[in-house]
Amino acid sequence: MSKPSIPQGVRDFSPDVVAKRNYIFDAIKSVFKVYGFQPIETPTMENLSTLTGKYGEEGDRLLFKILNSGDYLSKADGQALTDKNSTKLTSSIAEKGLRYDLTVPFARYVAMRQNEITFPFKRYQIQPVWRADRPQKGRYREFYQCDVDVVGSNSLMYEAELIRIYDEVFQKLKLPVTIKINNRKILQGMAEAAGVGDRFLDMTIAVDKLDKIGIEGVRKEMAERGIGEEAVAIIESILDLPTLEAMKTIWGEAGPPVLRQGVEEMEGVYKYLYVQKPHNEIIFDPTLARGLNYYTGCIVEVKAKGVEMGSIGGGGRYDDLTGVFGLKNVSGVGISFGADRIYDCMEALNLFPANTDRSLQVLLIAFDAATHLFAFDVLCQLRTAGIASDLYPEPAKLQKQMKYANDRKVPFTLLIGEEERESGLLALKNMETGVQVKVTLPDAVELLRDEVAQMNF
Amino acid sequence: MSKPSIPQGVRDFSPDVVAKRNYIFDAIKSVFKVYGFQPIETPTMENLSTLTGKYGEEGDRLLFKILNSGDYLSKADGQALTDKNSTKLTSSIAEKGLRYDLTVPFARYVAMRQNEITFPFKRYQIQPVWRADRPQKGRYREFYQCDVDVVGSNSLMYEAELIRIYDEVFQKLKLPVTIKINNRKILQGMAEAAGVGDRFLDMTIAVDKLDKIGIEGVRKEMAERGIGEEAVAIIESILDLPTLEAMKTIWGEAGPPVLRQGVEEMEGVYKYLYVQKPHNEIIFDPTLARGLNYYTGCIVEVKAKGVEMGSIGGGGRYDDLTGVFGLKNVSGVGISFGADRIYDCMEALNLFPANTDRSLQVLLIAFDAATHLFAFDVLCQLRTAGIASDLYPEPAKLQKQMKYANDRKVPFTLLIGEEERESGLLALKNMETGVQVKVTLPDAVELLRDEVAQMNF
Numbered sequence A, B: 001m002s003k004p005s006i007p008q009g010v011r012d013f014s015p016d017v018v019a020k021r022n023y024i025f026d027a028i029k030s031v032f033k034v035y036g037f038q039p040i041e042t043p044t045m046e047n048l049s050t051l052t053g054k055y056g057e058e059g060d061r062l063l064f065k066i067l068n069s070g071d072y073l074s075k076a077d078g079q080a081l082t083d084k085n086s087t088k089l090t091s092s093i094a095e096k097g098l099r100y101d102l103t104v105p106f107a108r109y110v111a112m113r114q115n116e117i118t119f120p121f122k123r124y125q126i127q128p129v130w131r132a133d134r135p136q137k138g139r140y141r142e143f144y145q146c147d148v149d150v151v152g153s154n155s156l157m158y159e160a161e162l163i164r165i166y167d168e169v170f171q172k173l174k175l176p177v178t179i180k181i182n183n184r185k186i187l188q189g190m191a192e193a194a195g196v197g198d199r200f201l202d203m204t205i206a207v208d209k210l211d212k213i214g215i216e217g218v219r220k221e222m223a224e225r226g227i228g229e230e231a232v233a234i235i236e237s238i239l240d241l242p243t244l245e246a247m248k249t250i251w252g253e254a255g256p257p258v259l260r261q262g263v264e265e266m267e268g269v270y271k272y273l274y275v276q277k278p279h280n281e282i283i284f285d286p287t288l289a290r291g292l293n294y295y296t297g298c299i300v301e302v303k304a305k306g307v308e309m310g311s312i313g314g315g316g317r318y319d320d321l322t323g324v325f326g327l328k329n330v331s332g333v334g335i336s337f338g339a340d341r342i343y344d345c346m347e348a349l350n351l352f353p354a355n356t357d358r359s360l361q362v363l364l365i366a367f368d369a370a371t372h373l374f375a376f377d378v379l380c381q382l383r384t385a386g387i388a389s390d391l392y393p394e395p396a397k398l399q400k401q402m403k404y405a406n407d408r409k410v411p412f413t414l415l416i417g418e419e420e421r422e423s424g425l426l427a428l429k430n431m432e433t434g435v436q437v438k439v440t441l442p443d444a445v446e447l448l449r450d451e452v453a454q455m456n457f
Helices: A015-034 A056-062 A078-083 A086-093 A103-112 A157-172 A184-193 A197-207 A210-224 A229-239 A244-251 A257-273 A339-348 A369-384 A398-407 A418-423 A441-454 B015-034 B056-062 B078-083 B086-093 B103-112 B157-172 B184-193 B197-207 B210-224 B229-239 B244-251 B257-273 B339-348 B369-384 B398-407 B418-423 B441-453
Strands: A045-047 A096-098 A121-130 A142-151 A177-183 A281-284 A295-304 A313-318 A332-337 A362-366 A389-391 A412-416 A426-430 A436-439 B045-047 B096-098 B121-130 B142-151 B177-183 B281-284 B295-304 B313-318 B332-337 B362-366 B389-391 B412-416 B426-430 B436-439
Touching (some): A015 A121, A015 A142, A015 A339, A045 A103, A103 A142, A142 A339, A157 A257, A157 A295, A157 A313, A157 A332, A177 A257, A184 A229, A184 A244, A184 A257, A184 A295, A244 A257, A295 A332, A295 A339, A362 A369, A362 A398, A369 A412, A369 A418, A369 B157, A412 A418, A412 A441, A426 A441, A436 A441, B015 B121, B015 B339, B045 B103, B078 B086, B103 B121, B142 B339, B157 B313, B157 B332, B177 B184, B177 B257, B184 B197, B184 B229, B184 B244, B184 B257, B184 B295, B210 B229, B244 B257, B257 B295, B362 B369, B362 B398, B369 B389, B369 B412, B369 B418, B412 B418, B412 B441, B426 B441, B436 B441
Parallel strands (some): A177 A281, A362 A389, B177 B281, B362 B389
Antiparallel strands (some): A045 A096, A121 A142, A142 A332, A177 A295, A295 A313, A313 A332, A412 A426, A426 A436, B045 B096, B121 B142, B177 B295, B295 B313, B313 B332, B426 B436
């Protein structure tokens, strides 16, 4: 028998980690709910016909595929078998794959249920996804995505709403962030203004790297991608404009219509966004591009302050996500939270409340068989009162029971001996201070309840 | 492009269903927590070496296997390929499988982390599992299991605790149940008393069917399984004993030690169990056997009252779950909740609270661009106050907005026109009664908050 292990790139989550992860998910969900979003869940397995071709060639390769059940070789592609051609064989022996992201299943869901859904449809979805990536630090083969989208409306109110969701969630988590926003139409307009509208993607790929490679690097990359000097100069001049206002003044009338449209959309978003002052810094960044090419309007990205980490969230407006599943002209806008990275930031900045992983409020300790049964009675009453409590399973030595109390990080113990059983006065001990008081059961409940109320519990 | 679909036997969960499912899971989790259990999560994918051979031949067949990534045929079993032998080929092209239950991954987890775990270890786990079963009504290929176990202690207190958990969860869900308990040692003792200890499994399989096939059927089945008439008579006489007390009086001294031990364990459980009166009926049923052969002590099964449905929960004491992963002599006891069946019972008996699927407390309705922006401001303030609220995304016709309010089952609307914007008095309308009141924003918050407090929200 070999030593038990788990596959590379996947994780067990122990109680303390589950508690911290739930602290993040609960904060996110509570904001989603207050904003009127509703949860859906889609299956782990999708038909490969749903998934394939949606994530590029790289994505197709990274899909986990499920071997058909039963005598799968009976329907296998004979030629591919003979040739030992893995790529070609796959489609004949695997019909299902694991969810690769939450976007495609959501689009599939909306297309399938278009007649029963009330639009605008505001949904959130927090589920794991799987990618056969090479595992490395911070990159897993199973990880949670946390998406929130509105489909079926063009209203810019939703862009503002989603940016406010970022603002509120990170405020709730006490994690200071910078929220960068831009509009893909402004990028398109920049390319057109520079006369390189056909080089739009080349330009955005270069501009997107400004943070990393500096303006010299961007210039070089644009040149390498065949964008002429003059065009580069125009693009640079637009990037240099200090504000949206300046962009509008200089390019609003004279520039390409799409640039003006992008600026106007930004203004529309701002109008709603600043109705109430956000907690975090929100920056217009004309170099922000976001990798995904399905974005067509406003785009957004979030970075944590005070810790070196890639973006911990991003999203934007898309014009056609469900078209590939036969439902045309459904505009949507959505954002995503990177739970694993948020977790790492919270750890790095020590932001998890001290008691997040506290699972027990009090441990009862009894010293013989008779008081043990009495203690179980007390335990039942504490639990009925909603106090998370436990009793050491047998009347063992005090030291052994105290060790268990410490290992489980219990803030209070309730010692129950013969004297306590007879008097009804229980010895409640604060494990941190060592202070011990004699209390009745109802008083113990009150004391513990107040403690619970003060915890993130 | 084909019509989008999902694989057979798996499900999308829409918001109303997610809400109802969470109502069940939340009730279960809240009880687990009060009882001092901690959550763990294990990965969706386990090594096939962990899973194979743990669920019998049938189980091995029903495991979903994941095709290795990359050029998987390069390492494939050449002979199996030539022979087109699917069964033989599998192990050379698939190393990972999907979680089949929560018990084996838990045992693997405990064995892997035995040095960091504090025993007794009280864990719960609520995650989906996958089985390549033929889909049929009420049987899915992806479904949630909901397990709670204590490992590392023999204390009978935990049997009582777990039975009390059943009692409390179903009380909380308002679903009346019958909880049947027995002990595998009593079954073993019955077989030994009848001189057919070697026919233990044959006997339990027959006895377990008493409910379905009656005593005549059980007699016939035992005979077919080679249990003689005399032995059957003895077994029947024990089954006929009205109480544990009677069983002890008649067989306690004279019978096989294992029978006495089983009765004594039952008494030990009862001692703790009845310290506080349970809400539901708890019945000692000597015919209860539970299919799984890893149970060695107390066993338990739950059935809903007033609805035809198989058991909605079950569990028991096992002596050696982690041995197969190299950790011997760890006794444990656990129970499981059948979430899908509980859901179906709750639906059949109409037990879900009316507002379980209510996602929105109030919808704001504005009539022109200026008031729409003002309404968004009001919306932000409502949300800051924790009221789940929304604003129709544009100042559309009243009828259209009211239809949206009804489709989203909103209990209140807040109508905001020019007059409301100027006076600061908002028109709050109860959508059920049609009553409309003029209130300030702080008053609206108070009113809505009271409403929220009254809901399961």
